[in-house]
Amino acid sequence: MSALLELAGVRYRYPGATRDAVAGVSLSVAARQFHAVLGPNGSGKTTLVRIALGALSPLEGRAVIDGQPAAGWARRALARIVGVVPQREDNLFPQRVRETVLLGRYAHLSLWGRERPEDHAAVDRALAACDIAQLGDRWVWSLSGGEYQRVRVARALAQEPRLLVLDEPGMSLDLKHEMGLFELVRALVDSQGLAVLMITHDLNLAARFADSLLLLNDGRPVASGPPAGVLTQEIVETVFSWPVAMQTIDGRPQMVPLRQPKESPV
Amino acid sequence: MKWALLAVATIGALVASVALGPAAVPLGDLFRSDIVWNLRAPRALLAFLVGGSLGVAGASLQALVRNPLADPFLLGLSGGAGLGAVLAIALHISGPWALPIAAFVGALAALGLVYRMGLIGGAALDPRILLLGGVAVGAFAAAITTAIVSLADAAELRNAFLWLWGGLSGASWDSVLLVALYAPIPLIVLFAASRPLDLLALGEEPAGYLGADVAGVKRRVYLAASLLTAAAVAVSGVIGFVGLVVPHIARLAWGHHHRALLPAAFLGGGALLAIADTVARTVVAPRELPVGVVTALIGVPVFTLLLRRWTVP
Numbered sequence: 052m053s054a055l056l057e058l059a060g061v062r063y064r065y066p067g068a069t070r071d072a073v074a075g076v077s078l079s080v081a082a083r084q085f086h087a088v089l090g091p092n093g094s095g096k097t098t099l100v101r102i103a104l105g106a107l108s109p110l111e112g113r114a115v116i117d118g119q120p121a122a123g124w125a126r127r128a129l130a131r132i133v134g135v136v137p138q139r140e141d142n143l144f145p146q147r148v149r150e151t152v153l154l155g156r157y158a159h160l161s162l163w164g165r166e167r168p169e170d171h172a173a174v175d176r177a178l179a180a181c182d183i184a185q186l187g188d189r190w191v192w193s194l195s196g197g198e199y200q201r202v203r204v205a206r207a208l209a210q211e212p213r214l215l216v217l218d219e220p221g222m223s224l225d226l227k228h229e230m231g232l233f234e235l236v237r238a239l240v241d242s243q244g245l246a247v248l249m250i251t252h253d254l255n256l257a258a259r260f261a262d263s264l265l266l267l268n269d270g271r272p273v274a275s276g277p278p279a280g281v282l283t284q285e286i287v288e289t290v291f292s293w294p295v296a297m298q299t300i301d302g303r304p305q306m307v308p309l310r311q312p313k314e315s316p317v
Numbered sequence: 318m319k320w321a322l323l324a325v326a327t328i329g330a331l332v333a334s335v336a337l338g339p340a341a342v343p344l345g346d347l348f349r350s351d352i353v354w355n356l357r358a359p360r361a362l363l364a365f366l367v368g369g370s371l372g373v374a375g376a377s378l379q380a381l382v383r384n385p386l387a388d389p390f391l392l393g394l395s396g397g398a399g400l401g402a403v404l405a406i407a408l409h410i411s412g413p414w415a416l417p418i419a420a421f422v423g424a425l426a427a428l429g430l431v432y433r434m435g436l437i438g439g440a441a442l443d444p445r446i447l448l449l450g451g452v453a454v455g456a457f458a459a460a461i462t463t464a465i466v467s468l469a470d471a472a473e474l475r476n477a478f479l480w481l482w483g484g485l486s487g488a489s490w491d492s493v494l495l496v497a498l499y500a501p502i503p504l505i506v507l508f509a510a511s512r513p514l515d516l517l518a519l520g521e522e523p524a525g526y527l528g529a530d531v532a533g534v535k536r537r538v539y540l541a542a543s544l545l546t547a548a549a550v551a552v553s554g555v556i557g558f559v560g561l562v563v564p565h566i567a568r569l570a571w572g573h574h575h576r577a578l579l580p581a582a583f584l585g586g587g588a589l590l591a592i593a594d595t596v597a598r599t600v601v602a603p604r605e606l607p608v609g610v611v612t613a614l615i616g617v618p619v620f621t622l623l624l625r626r627w628t629v630p
Contacts, residue, residue, distance in 0.1 A: 135523075
C-alpha cells in the first residue's frame with residue numbers, strides 16, 4: 052500500500068539555533084493506520100509535524116504527501132487531503148457549532164460561490180461521526196472541553212481528508228473525554244479508512260490505541276514500530292529519565308511511573 | 318428583513334442629506350436647484366462612498382489584526398495623511414487638488430513604512446507589529462505635524478486643524494467620480510477575502526490548515542484596506558469612529574461572517590456618514606462643524622456601550 056505521508060531522513064534546524072530540532076527521522080503513514088509521535092517536551096514532535104504538513108521545509112531528507120513534496124502543496128489543495136486539529140486556536144467572534152464545522156468546507160468552495168447541499172451534507176456526516184449532531188446549534192463558548200475537541204475533530208472531518216493530524220488532542224481533558232476522543236479517532240481509522248498521525252504526551256493511551264509509535268528524544272528517533280517494541284522499560288526510562296514499571300493490558304504495554312527512592316534525589 | 322431595513326436607512330440617509338441644508342430649497346424644486354445638484358448631491362454621494370469605504374476597511378482590518386477594537390486610522394494612515402496635508406498648507410502649495418494629493422501621498426508613505434515594519438518578523442506580515450508600527454508611525458507623523466503647525470500663522474493653523482478633523486465641504490462631482498472609480502478595486506479585493514477572513518478568526522495556523530493562503534490574504538487585506546482608507550482620508554480628512562463603530566453594529570445584526578458583514582458595513586458606514594455630514598452642515602448653519610466632530614460625538618458613546626458588551630459576557 053502506498054503511503055499517504057512519507058518522511059525520509061528529515062533534518063531541520065530553526066534559523067539561528069545551534070542544534071537540529073529534528074534529524075534523521077523517517078515515518079510512513081498509510082490509510083487505515085494510526086501513528087502516534089511520542090517524546091519528552093522539546094523533543095521535536097511539533098517540528099516534525101510542521102515538516103510533515105509542509106509548513107517547514109526539511110534541510111535534508113524528503114517530506115512527501117500523496118506523491119508530492121509537502122512544502123510544494125497549495126494550502127487549499129492540501130486542505131482537501133489533510134485535516135489538522137492544531138493544539139490551540141482562538142475564538143475571536145462568537146460562533147455556533149455548525150458554523151465553525153462549516154469552515155472546514157472552505158477548501159471545497161469556489162471564490163464567490165455559496166455553500167452547496169453537499170457541503171451541508173459533509174457537515175452533517177462529520178457531526179454524526181463525532182457523535183455531536185445534537186450540539187449543532189450550541190454556541191462554541193458554551194461547550195465543555197471534551198465537546199469542543201470533538202467539534203474541532205468534526206471540522207477537520209468536514210474537509211473530507213484522507214489523513215487526519217492531531218496535536219495533543221487529549222490535553223486538559225478528563226478521563227472520560229480523553230478515552231472518548233481516542234475511541235473516536237480509532238473508530239474513524241477502522242470505519243472510514245482514515246490515516247491518522249497524532250502527537251501526544253500520553254504513552255499509555257498511544258500504546259492502547261495506535262498501530263505504530265515513533266518515540267523522539269532530542270530530535271532523534273529512539274524507537275519506532277508496534278507499541279510492544281517501542282515502550283520497553285529500558286527505552287522509556289532512558290528517554291524520560293525516570294524509573295518505570297511495565298505491564299501489559301489487552302496485549303499492549305502500559306507504563307507505571309515509580310516513586311524515586313529518597314536517598315537518590317534527581 | 319434586516320437588509321430591507323438597511324436599504325431603507327441608506328436611501329433615507331441619502332434623501333435627507335440632499336433635501337436638508339442651510340439654504341431652504343422647496344421640495345418641489347429639489348431636482349432643479351443648483352444648490353442640490355452641484356453642492357448637496359455630490360457631497361451626499363461622497364459622504365456615502367467615504368463612509369462605506371471606512372466601514373469595510375475597519376471591518377476587514379479588525380479581522381486581520383485580530384483585534385475587535387482596531388480602527389482603519391490606527392495603522393498610522395491618519396498621521397501620514399495629516400502630515401502631508403499640513404506640509405502642503407505650510408509650503409503654500411495651492412491648486413484644487415493640492416491638499417488631497419498631499420494627504421494621499423502622506424498616507425501612502427505611512428502605509429509603506431508600517432508595511433515594511435510588519436515584515437520585520439519575517440515574510441509573513443505580523444499583525445501585532447503592524448498595530449504597534451502603525452501607532453508608532455502615527456505618533457511620529459503627529460509630532461512633526463504639531464511642530465509645523467506651531468510654526469505656522471493663525472489662519473493656516475485653523476485650516477490645518479479643521480482639515481485634520483475631517484470635512485466633506487470640498488466635495489465635487491470630480492471627487493465623487495474619482496472615488497467611484499478608485500474604491501471598487503480595493504473593495505472587490507476585500508469582498509473576495511471574506512471567507513479567508515472568517516478563517517483567520519481562528520488564528521493563522523488553523524486558518525492555513527483549513528486551506529487559507531494566510532500570508533497572501535494578510536498582504537492583500539492590509540494593502541486594500543489601507544489604500545481604501547488613504548483615498549478616504551485624501552478627499553475628506555480624518556473621519557474617526559465610522560470604521561470602528563459601524564463594523565461592530567453590523568456584527569450585532571449580521572454576525573461575523575464577512576460575506577454578509579462587509580456589504581452591511583459598506584451600506585451602514587455610507588448611511589452613517591451621510592447623516593453625520595448632514596448634521597455637521599445644518600446644526601450650526603451657516604457655519605459648519607468638521608464631520609469628524611459629529612462622528613466622534615456619536616461614535617464615542619456607542620463605542621463605550623459596545624465596550625461594555627464586549628467585556629461583560
